Amino acid sequence: MPLKRIDIHNFRNLTRVSFRPVHGFNIIVGCNGSGKSSLLEAVYALGSGKSFRVTQVKPLVQFTADRFLLYGEVQRKDGQHSLGLEKRLNGEGSVVIDGSRATTTSELALLLPIQHVGLDDFQLFEGGPRIRRRFIDWGVFHVEHGKNSALFRRFERAIKQRNSGLRSVKISGGERDAWDSEFLRCATSLDDARQAYLDRLMAAYRDLCARFGDVPYANQLMIHYSPGWDQKLTLKEALQRPGSMERERKTGITQAGPHRADLRMVIEGIPARDILSRGQMKVLGHLLKLAQIRVLANQHNDQLPVILLDDLVAELDERNVNKLLNTVREFSAQVFLTVLDTKQLPSQQHWLGEAEIKLFHVEQGQLTEQPFQE
Numbered sequence: 001m002p003l004k005r006i007d008i009h010n011f012r013n014l015t016r017v018s019f020r021p022v023h024g025f026n027i028i029v030g031c032n033g034s035g036k037s038s039l040l041e042a043v044y045a046l047g048s049g050k051s052f053r054v055t056q057v058k059p060l061v062q063f064t065a066d067r068f069l070l071y072g073e074v075q076r077k078d079g080q081h082s083l084g085l086e087k088r089l090n091g092e093g094s095v096v097i098d099g100s101r102a103t104t105t106s107e108l109a110l111l112l113p114i115q116h117v118g119l120d121d122f123q124l125f126e127g128g129p130r131i132r133r134r135f136i137d138w139g140v141f142h143v144e145h146g147k148n149s150a151l152f153r154r155f156e157r158a159i160k161q162r163n164s165g166l167r168s169v170k171i172s173g174g175e176r177d178a179w180d181s182e183f184l185r186c187a188t189s190l191d192d193a194r195q196a197y198l199d200r201l202m203a204a205y206r207d208l209c210a211r212f213g214d215v216p217y218a219n220q221l222m223i224h225y226s227p228g229w230d231q232k233l234t235l236k237e238a239l240q241r242p243g244s245m246e247r248e249r250k251t252g253i254t255q256a257g258p259h260r261a262d263l264r265m266v267i268e269g270i271p272a273r274d275i276l277s278r279g280q281m282k283v284l285g286h287l288l289k290l291a292q293i294r295v296l297a298n299q300h301n302d303q304l305p306v307i308l309l310d311d312l313v314a315e316l317d318e319r320n321v322n323k324l325l326n327t328v329r330e331f332s333a334q335v336f337l338t339v340l341d342t343k344q345l346p347s348q349q350h351w352l353g354e355a356e357i358k359l360f361h362v363e364q365g366q367l368t369e370q371p372f373q374e
């Protein structure tokens with residue numbers, strides 16, 4: 001489901017940019033600080049409502065403006081859809097899909113799934129559990145989004161209700177039991193969905209490793225799912241432990257459940273972050289992100305994400321760049337790839353095949369399309 005057109009207004013240094021990408025490879029070239037990553041970030045924001053670099057809106061809005069606006073047209077099997085996102089410095093914002101206001105940004109992700117593969121993928125190993133939960137939940141959401149997008153919403157509501165119940169003195173025992181039951185139901189479903197997804201992810205990851213060949217430690221990497229409570233207990237038992245109940249009374253926060261889950265990345269029984277170099281973490285992180293795309297490609301080709309390859313070419317050796325680009329080409333997805341200079345790309349004959357390609361040059365936030373020449 002490619003993006004056919006995107007308009008960017010007042011997003012970082014991109015004052016007014018409008019372009020029509022191809023379904024294949026869109027190469028974004030430009031010198032440091034020209035606006036390449038900002039362009040990828042704008043595409044990412046249109047498909048998620050968020051940035052992959054910052055959590056706040058302020059750094060995204062052009063210094064002289066009070067809001068940014070993004071507009072895109074997406075081609076899907078069921079026809080063309082328009083997506084609009086506005087975010088203002090004062091905290092207001094809106095999502096508009098096919099001319100109607102949407103209630104959540106997750107509706108953008110249903111129409112425009114995006115996978116960002118970038119230099120910070122080492123954070124899957126070094127970062128906190130939230131990053132790894134976001135990673136696995138991206139897969140759980142997209143692999144069966146009809147069912148699972150509703151499940152995520154229900155879980156969010158259940159935990160909010162349970163937490164406000166913990167803080168309220170007025171609430172009756174019956175009400176508390178009802179919220180507990182709903183929380184346990186959603187938590188169990190989310191836990192099952194994550195475990196099932198992880199099995200599929202690891203199968204796809206092993207396939208990719210075989211293809212990439214001798215990537216250090218790739219085959220030894222094991223990922224274990226920690227559900228967010230002591231695995232010797234059921235979630236209900238974990239919540240009913242005296243220590244846990246006491247902490248819940250004090251903090252008003254649910255002490256166990258999928259919101260505390262993590263992925264333990266292990267090599268030969270040792271935490272992977274204690275063994276891998278930063279560069280090795282990046283490569284394995286990229287492979288895991290590609291494996292997520294492979295899971296979707298195996299399931300339903302019409303749900304393939306747009307793939308953002310941010311600055312990867314400069315950091316990998318030519319053999320790995322070739323493998324990466326060939327793997328990505330075989331997905332037949334739409335790709336946006338940033339590079340300082342096209343000379344950094346390996347010769348087209350090694351990776352492009354029949355895929356379409358367009359070259360965009362960015363200079364001080366201005367975008368121009370140029371003929372692609374090796």
Ligand SMILES: Nc1ncnc2c1ncn2[C@@H]1O[C@H](COP(=O)(O)OP(=O)(O)OP(=O)(O)O)[C@@H](O)[C@H]1O
Pocket residue numbers: 011012013030031032033034035036037038039058059060061062063064
């Ligand atoms: N809110 C903002 N308003 C205006 N300009 C901004 C804003 N935020 C960042 N910038 C500037 O936008 C420019 C583009 O940054 P970007 O990260 O997109 O560059 P890049 O082309 O990816 O560079 P590099 O190759 O160094 O990664 C930078 O000069 C940055 O300082």
